[in-house]
Every structure is written in structure tokens, then in C-alpha cells.
Amino acid sequence: MILSALLTSVGINVALCVLFFILYCVLRNRPSYADFYIPRLVAEGKFREEDEFSMGKLLSSVKWVKRAWQPSEDELLANSGLDAVVFMRIFTFGLRVFRFAGIVGICILLPFNYMGNQLNIDFTDLPNKSLESFSISNVDDGSNRLWIHFAAVYIFTAVVCYLLYYEYDYIASKRIAYFYSSKPRPGQFTVLVRNVPATSGRSFSESVESFFSEYYPLPIFPTLWFVGQANLKGSLLVHVKSKKHPQQRFKRAGFMGLFGRKVDLLDHYEKKLEDVEGNVRTERDSISGKEVPAAFVSFKSRFSAAIVSHVQQGVKPTEWLTEPAPDPQDVYWPFFSASFIKRWFCNIAVIFACIFVTVLFLVPVLLVQGLTHLDQLEAWLPFLRGILNLKIVSQVITGYFPSLILEMFLSLVPPVMIVLSSIQGYIALSQIEKSACIKVLWFTIWNVFFANVLSGSALYRVDVFLEPKRIPELLAVAVPGQASFFIAYVVTSGWTKTFSSELVRLKRLFWSFLKGTLCWKSDEELEVPSNPYHSEIPRILFFSLLGITYFFLAPLILPFLLVYYCLGYVIYRNQLLNVYAPKFETGGKFWPVVHDATIFSLILMHVIAIGIFGLKKVPLASSLTIPLPILTLIFNSYCRRRFLPSFKGYPAECLINKDRFDQSDPTISSFYDELATAYRDPAMKSVRYSEARESSSSPLLYGADK
Secondary structure (H helix, E strand, C coil): CEHHHHHHHHHHHHHHHHHHHHHHHHHHCCHHHHHHHCHHHHHCCCCCHHHHCCCCCHHHHCCHHHHHHCCCHHHHHHHHCHHHHHHHHHHHHHHHHHHHHHHHHHHHHHHHHHCCCCCCCCHHHHHHCEHHHHCHHHCCCCCCCHHHHHHHHHHHHHHHHHHHHHHHHHHHHHHHHHHHHCCCCHHHHEEEEECCCCCCCCCHHHHHHHHHHHHCCCCEEEECCCCCCCCCHHHHHHHHHCCCCHHHHEEECCHHHCCCCEEEHHHHHHHHHHHHHHHHHHHHHHCCCCCCCEEEEEECCHHHHHHHHHCCCCCCCCCCEEEECCCHHHECHHHCCCCHHHHHHHHHHHHHHHHHHHHHCHHHHHHHHHHHCHHHHHHHCHHHHHHHCCHHHHHHHHHCHHHHHHHHHHCCHHHHHHHHHHCCCCCEHHHHHHHHHHHHHHHHHHHHHHHHHCCCHHHHCHHHCCCHHHHHHHHHHHHHHCHHHHHHHHHHHHHHHHHHHHHCCHHHHHHHHHHHHHCCCCHHHHCCCCCCHHHHHHHHHHHHHHHHHCCCCCCCHHHHHHHHHHHHHHHHHHHHHHCCCCCCCCCCCCHHHHHHHHHHHHHHHHHHHHHHHHHCCCHHHHHHHCHHHHHHHHHHHHHHHHHHHHHHCCCHHHHHHHHHHHHCCCCHHHHHHHHCCCCCCCCCCCCCECCCCCCCCCCCCECCCC
16 A cells, blocks of 8 residues: 555545544534433433533534543442453553654654665655655665664663553452442352252252252351242333324334334233233243242352352262352343253354354455455456556555454454354353453454455465464565554554444444434433443454554554543543443453453564564574564563462452451341342242241252242
């Protein structure tokens, strides 16, 4: 890509960002969009129309930037939880890393790259020159200037590792402090027991009661609950009755509300829900009394629950499986009672499905790479040769369209990964979110990074991957040539998508407008969304990978990344405070994903450095770089041993201290009363309770019909 094509892409995206910013300021200033742009404040009753929308001027409406910037980290913690704090620490970490990288890369490395003569640049026609003139490819082979790049790689690695250690230590201590300051939660006292073995003459509830009474003679009260149907009728009918305009209660009964006779939504939903409730009642009656081989077992201390969840219960490893239970609002019921074999087969199926999706995504990647090379596009579509010769058309096609098309296809990946993660047997929505986050991250790294840099003939040379010694050489040749594409990708996917998709919520706005115009007002508008960690964290970490990888190869990408992290810091703070409401709390368990992805990025940079110094005929520098990935892996091993256990569970010291503190808490008895029914399905009409036993050493078992 030539410089003028990049400038064209940047210009288009800057114009779109300004347009979206103005659109957001205008729409946010209108009361009719309050439940759309500040739904959390509306739901919590903190929205006051006279304060939020009294000023109609555009200049006054940009004060949301200041309000998003002002709250401290402790205020964000109290407002949105530790997961939100960890999410924002990713931006803080990125700003610190690339602030240092920008100073070294732009002020030191970029001038040396530009002054090289390897590519024979004609400085009189700079706009039409390739962006490789700003990369390490332009440095002369064997030049002593390459030792500056070598030193920069070592120094940058040391700085990133220091910041990683600091952040890991800070978040680990924050996690412990958050645990001590938090109120008792049902998930801290409860264990999920699955694969309860069937015993002749006993029900599953009796087996659970007998097992825990015999092997755990301590004050416990196991609780057994089953999945049921939620009561949707009240919420739907209340929303229909609360329509502001009477005409919104009427729609046509045909397709999309455009055809057929008009019906009253209230009567329509009442009849529909009566039919649904009748079917549910019939199904529930047909299976009344049946139980499933799973239970939530609650204890009177966190320490007891932790012991049970981490110790093998039965002789057979596939029976009496225990794991920490999620909080009630975090439970994912479909796999509550799934057997070990079913979950194992589901995991195998998901692996093959991920491989299939990854291979299928190579098609748009090859299409994108064809657009970045006009000669390939002309060979595929010779009838477009005349149009492609126009300068402005060629600049838009090579500079803007590839990253736009790739981002459009990539936006389909997070929902697919959520679906795949949801059938792996996880019991918690937070586990599904984290699993999908990891899948999207590695999918993005492979399909957006490796598939793009290795596209073309190298992609089909499988023998290259069978010879590991050639991998550094291959990456050293391919990666620098894709710097211009990834700069355009950062601008399109980072700048514009952050404004359009995150701030303006353009897709949701368009869909809501379409429904409101053609049909009726959507019920989804009243829902307060949660932060989509599974799609946003992989995006941020992928940009971090690009910045670390291209730090010494093509430092021109660093200013664009810094702009993205600055925009993201303000915009996501605004969304966490005004739009997103936490639906679960993992206690910062997303940070190990961030740490591992950063370590991988460093190792990738080292491998490329080994290859590039070898290609540039500085073998000594290439050899001296080999210890760097080894030292980085040793550092990572130390961090995993030092910090990772704190993220898998809380230490016994903390659990016991918290339990002792609860003994003097006057509200703990009421919490125990609530804990006894915390995992009860609220839609169940008939619930069977077993006889309560007076002895504190024997369990009190609550059972429910499925």
C-alpha cells in the first residue's frame, strides 16, 4: 500500500468518527433516547431529565467526556465491579506500553528506517511510495543501525515484562481486597455436584443427603434445585400496558406487522401466553416427581465449600463431580445435570466446529488480500481494469475496503463462539463468556494476523510449517510487508468501530428504528445490556499484538494505536457507567487471559526479530536474540506460579478470616435463610421440602420437582 492510499483510508475514517461523535452528542441530548444511550441510569432510577437533557446546544452535550473521565477507579469498582476495573486496566496497560514504544519507535527507530537505502526511495514522490520505506525493510543489509533495533527489542521486552508483573500483582491484591469488602454471596458457600450415581431404592435427593451426612459431619444444609420455566407473562404484559402512545398497542397480525388484520397487543399476548403456560403445565405434570443427578450443596462456611469443590468425592473420578457453584443469576441451566460423557462429547464437537469455522474464514481473508493487490484483482476481474486505473478508486479499494470487509466478516465470529461455548457443558454464564473470549482471541490472531501475512503462495506451502527452522525466516519476510494493511485495519476496526458500534450503537439503533417504523416498538429496548467481554477483550489484545509485533518493524503503527487506546479509555468508561450493567462477577479472572496474550505477542516479536536480523545479514544479533524468548517464558512461568493460583480460587487464609468476620455479622443469619432458597427456580409452583432435622451435623435437604 502506498502512503496516499493510507492517508485516504485515515481521512475517510476520521470523517466517519467525527460524524458519529456529532450524532451521539445530538441523540444523547434527546429524552426519547434516554433508554437507549443511558439505559442503566434509567433502570436504576438515577436519570433526571432536567439535569441530563436541559441543554440543547452541541457544545454542552460533549460534557459526557468529562463525566466519563472523572470517576476514580474505586468509584468504578463500587459502580460496576472488579471485572469492569480489570477491563479498564487493559487500556491503562496498553497506554503505558505504547507510550514508551511510541517514544522509542517514532523518535529513534522510524528516522533510521526512513534514512535507509535498501529500497532506493525517491524522496521527491513520497505520496506514491510504499509504506515499507518507513519499516525496517528499508535499512541496509548488514548496517550497524540494526543494532539499535536489537537494543530496542531487549529494552522494550524488559519494560513490558515489568508492567505485566506490576499489573498482575496489582490486580491480584485488588481481587483479595474486593473479596474482603464484598457482602456474602451464595456462590461462595455453594458447590455444584454432578453425576450423582443412581442407587436402587433411593432417589437422587436421598443419595445426596446420605452421602454428605456420612462423609461431611459438619454444619451443612445441602440444597437440590432443578431447572424450570420462567414466568414471562407479567413482564411482557406490564410493558405492553405501559406504552406511551395507544397506537403502539396495535399491530397487524401478518408478516413483520405489515399485513393482515390489526390486533390489540395486550389481547394478542394474553392468548399466546395462556397457550404457552398450558403446554408448560402439561409437560411439567407429565414429568412430575422426576429428579436429575445434580444438586447445589450449600455450606455454612466458605472454607467448607472450597474443600468440597477441590477434593475428589468418589472412588470413580467420573462420579460425584464437584465444582464451585456460580451465583444464582450466573447459572446456565441447560447443562445443569449434563453427564460427564455428554459434556466430553460436546467438547470434542466444539473443537471440530472451531476448526471448521477457522478454515471457512480463510475465504474472506483471501478476498481481502486480493483487494490489497490490484494486479491480482485485475487478473481475477479483467473488465474492471479501466475503473481500477483511476487514482482515487485504487486508493479507496486498496486502503479502505480490505479492512472494512474483513471487519464485517469478523463481526460474525463472537456470536458464533458464544454459541459454541454454550454447548461445552459450562454451568455459568461467566464461564461461557470467558471461554468465548479465548476462542475469539485465538481465532482473530490466526485468521486476521497469520492468515493475512502468510496469504498468497506461502499459505499453500505446507512444507514450511513442517520445518520449524524456517518459520522465523518466513515471518521475517511476510510480516513487514503487511504493516500498511494493519495500520488501515487499526483505523477502521479500532477508531470507527469504537465510535459506531460501541458509542453510537449503530446496529442496534438502526434495527430499533426499523422495528419502530415497520412494526412496533421492540421489547428489547428496555433491557440493560452487559459488557460484551467476549468480543471487546480479544479486539483490544489483538491491537496490542500488532503494536508489540510491529514496534521495531514498522513503528508508524504506534501513533494510531495510541489514539485507539485513548478513545477506548474514554468511551468504554462512559459505557460502563451509563449503559452496561454487570450481569456476573468473576473477580478479575479475565486478567490471566490478558497476561498470556501479551506473553505470546512478545514471543512472536522475538521470533520475527531472530528471522529479520538473519535476513539483514547480522547473524550475531540474530543469535543474541535467541535467549530473549527463553527468558520471557521463564518470566511467564514465574508469574503463573506466583499469581495464577490466586485467580483460580481464594486462599484458605482469606476464606477462614472472612468466615470469622461473618460470625460477628448480625445479618449472616438472614443470609443463611436466603441461601436455603437462593437456587430455587422462581417459576416452580409446587415444591417438596424434606423434613428439617434439628441436628446441626445432619443435612437439611430441599428438593423440587423438575
